Amino acid sequence: MKDRAASIGTKERLLRAGEQLFRTRGYAGASLKQLTQAAGAPWGSAYHFFPDGKEQLGVEVVRQAGDFYGDGWRESFDRADGPGDAIERVFRAEARILEASDYRNGCPVASVTLDTASTSEALRSACASAFEVWLRAIEGGLRKAGASDGEATALAGFVLSAIEGAIVLSRAAKSPAPLLQSAAFVREVVDRRAEDWRAARANPVQTESSERG
Amino acid sequence: MKDRAASIGTKERLLRAGEQLFRTRGYAGASLKQLTQAAGAPWGSAYHFFPDGKEQLGVEVVRQAGDFYGDGWRESFDRADGPGDAIERVFRAEARILEASDYRNGCPVASVTLDTASTSEALRSACASAFEVWLRAIEGGLRKAGASDGEATALAGFVLSAIEGAIVLSRAAKSPAPLLQSAAFVREVVDRRAEDWRAARANPVQTESSERG
DNA sequence: GTCTATAATACGATAGAC
DNA sequence: GTCTATCGTATTATAGAC
Numbered sequence: 001m002k003d004r005a006a007s008i009g010t011k012e013r014l015l016r017a018g019e020q021l022f023r024t025r026g027y028a029g030a031s032l033k034q035l036t037q038a039a040g041a042p043w044g045s046a047y048h049f050f051p052d053g054k055e056q057l058g059v060e061v062v063r064q065a066g067d068f069y070g071d072g073w074r075e076s077f078d079r080a081d082g083p084g085d086a087i088e089r090v091f092r093a094e095a096r097i098l099e100a101s102d103y104r105n106g107c108p109v110a111s112v113t114l115d116t117a118s119t120s121e122a123l124r125s126a127c128a129s130a131f132e133v134w135l136r137a138i139e140g141g142l143r144k145a146g147a148s149d150g151e152a153t154a155l156a157g158f159v160l161s162a163i164e165g166a167i168v169l170s171r172a173a174k175s176p177a178p179l180l181q182s183a184a185f186v187r188e189v190v191d192r193r194a195e196d197w198r199a200a201r202a203n204p205v206q207t208e209s210s211e212r213g
Numbered sequence: 214m215k216d217r218a219a220s221i222g223t224k225e226r227l228l229r230a231g232e233q234l235f236r237t238r239g240y241a242g243a244s245l246k247q248l249t250q251a252a253g254a255p256w257g258s259a260y261h262f263f264p265d266g267k268e269q270l271g272v273e274v275v276r277q278a279g280d281f282y283g284d285g286w287r288e289s290f291d292r293a294d295g296p297g298d299a300i301e302r303v304f305r306a307e308a309r310i311l312e313a314s315d316y317r318n319g320c321p322v323a324s325v326t327l328d329t330a331s332t333s334e335a336l337r338s339a340c341a342s343a344f345e346v347w348l349r350a351i352e353g354g355l356r357k358a359g360a361s362d363g364e365a366t367a368l369a370g371f372v373l374s375a376i377e378g379a380i381v382l383s384r385a386a387k388s389p390a391p392l393l394q395s396a397a398f399v400r401e402v403v404d405r406r407a408e409d410w411r412a413a414r415a416n417p418v419q420t421e422s423s424e425r426g
Numbered sequence: 427g428t429c430t431a432t433a434a435t436a437c438g439a440t441a442g443a444c
Numbered sequence: 445g446t447c448t449a450t451c452g453t454a455t456t457a458t459a460g461a462c
Contacts, residue, residue, distance in 0.1 A: 026328035029241035031437065042447045053438065104331040110378075111327045113385045115239035118317040127385040157382065157394035158375070165323075165378025169370065172326045172340040181370035185402050244455060255429045266457065436455070443448075
């Protein structure tokens with residue numbers, strides 16, 4: 001992971017504070033005043049760096065979060081021992097993040113989606129793009145493990161859905177259980193297929209060998 | 214399903230309008246003014262029926278949604294042809310709800326969770342209870358199909374996580390794909406176990422027969 | 427007991443001082 | 445070019461008319 005805590009410019013601090021506040025209070029529940037205060041920035045700097053106001057800041061926060069956590073997914077696939085392990089590691093990392101923050105730090109993109117998807121096309125579109133970045137990162141990891149394009153796309157949607165929902169349940173319950181429960185079943189699905197992919201690679205002719213019987 | 218559209222008292226209309234607005238705009242993004250207008254109720258009635266204000270209304274909206282959709286889960290298990298079918302039907306029903314509302318009507322409990330879990334213990338607790346109602350409904354359906362208590366609990370957490378996350382992704386993408394993709398994989402996991410449960414019932418001695426090999 | 431009018435405050439956005 | 449002071453509006457909440 002890149003060093004995100006480096007002391008950099010005011011705009012970057014505003015974006016970081018925005019991500020943090022959107023995670024904990026949602027987009028609508030986070031005010032620009034809280035945001036500038038959290039960033040240690042004067043009130044006017046919000047409109048200096050984001051002339052179009054809160055919506056523009058939200059769009060950039062979501063885009064940055066998309067890029068950053070997309071890198072996280074890719075790194076997990078690079079480092080892990082197979083796709084099932086890579087995915088389980090992300091679930092477990094998220095469980096640690098939640099526990100360490102007393103279940104405050106959820107997913108900023110999910111929060112912005114639920115608050116704004118029906119009221120701001122710019123923000124909904126930004127959230128869709130951020131999710132797309134993550135989906136493609138997961139897809140890429142699955143394809144490298146041998147998944148076909150279509151299978152990788154569908155599995156990626158399932159994996160991301162499971163972790164996003166588990167984060168919501170874990171936050172409500174203040175417990176890592178939903179994340180850990182989901183991780184096990186998701187891993188089961190992925191590992192099962194990864195085995196089939198290996199078998200198909202070893203036996204390229206017998207394409208039906210992966211059917212359950 | 215109970216008839217939810219019956220023309221009843223003002224309090225019930227306020228609760229319904231609250232559920233609808235929380236689904237589309239989140240808790241923080243929905244104002245009491247919008248809410249009373251949507252309910253066709255005068256401004257003062259909000260504080261007449263909910264003296265403690267928006268938070269109290271939110272708690273009651275979440276509790277009612279928990280009860281109502283909990284019944285929905287139970288009915289799906291009662292009517293469907295096995296637990297996998299019951300669960301897939303709920304995913305598909307949710308996909309239809311989203312499409313019919315142009316992807317506005319998400320889950321009110323998830324929305325309230327992400328906006329308030331870190332700022333209002335009363336609302337976080339209400340959301341946790343609503344999710345618990347749904348989890349126990351799913352658990353009950355799975356146990357009736359033969360799942361052990363522990364297995365039913367873990368599977369229910371996985372199932373609810375998957376659908377909640379898929380709703381978020383579907384809303385952002387304005388596409389039913391995440392819900393339909395997740396439905397297939399969740400069903401695969403559940404059907405697989407349901408087969409084992411049937412086998413275990415037919416062969417009560419061979420408890421290890423359910424291991425994959 | 428319902429509803430209208432209003433208070434007090436917080437919000438997003440702007441304008442102008444330095 | 446940064447930051448402070450302020451505007452107009454929207455919010456939650458209350459108080460008082462009917």
